[in-house]
Amino acid sequence: MPVIPAPGVIFSIWLxxxxxxxxxxxxxxxxxxxxxxxxxxxxxxxxxxxxxxxxETRASGRRSACAGRRSGLSIPYGNTEARYPQFSAFR
Structure with missing residues (x-):
């Protein structure tokens, strides 16, 4: 348990x-x-x-490559096929 926040919470409740x-x-x-x-x-x-x-759903109705993952990272939405044609995950 953190040392500084705990007394701060207790002191605030007391006030x-x-x-x-x-x-x-x-x-x-x-x-x-x-x-x-x-x-x-x-x-x-x-x-x-x-x-x-x-x-997490793309405009085309298909799920994005990162859909369902909770890593905190996401891909840009929109026309990713035109911007990144070399990646098969976007197709």
Whole structure:
């Protein structure tokens, strides 16, 4: 367990215990307002809702060479056949 973050978390929790009920109420109200804005925006601007393909699916409907891998690396999307014709993985 890291040495510096653990006391920092404990100290922050200790400081939070001294907040007044009015502060907690303000926090709760602003938190709820923020969650309403966050979920309203995300629901309205969702790419899945518009029927667009998931990021690991190519525009041609075929899965990319890295689809399903969780390595953190990805290939560029778009017309990869035109840019990299020498690689058979893109065909």
């Amino acid at each position: 939070i215990t001294f907040l007044t009920p009015t502060t907690w109420l303000r926090f709760a109200v602003w938190f709820i307002i923020g969650m309403i804005i966050y979920f309203s925006y995300s629901r309205h601007h969702s790419k899945l809702r518009e029927g667009q393909p998931e990021p």
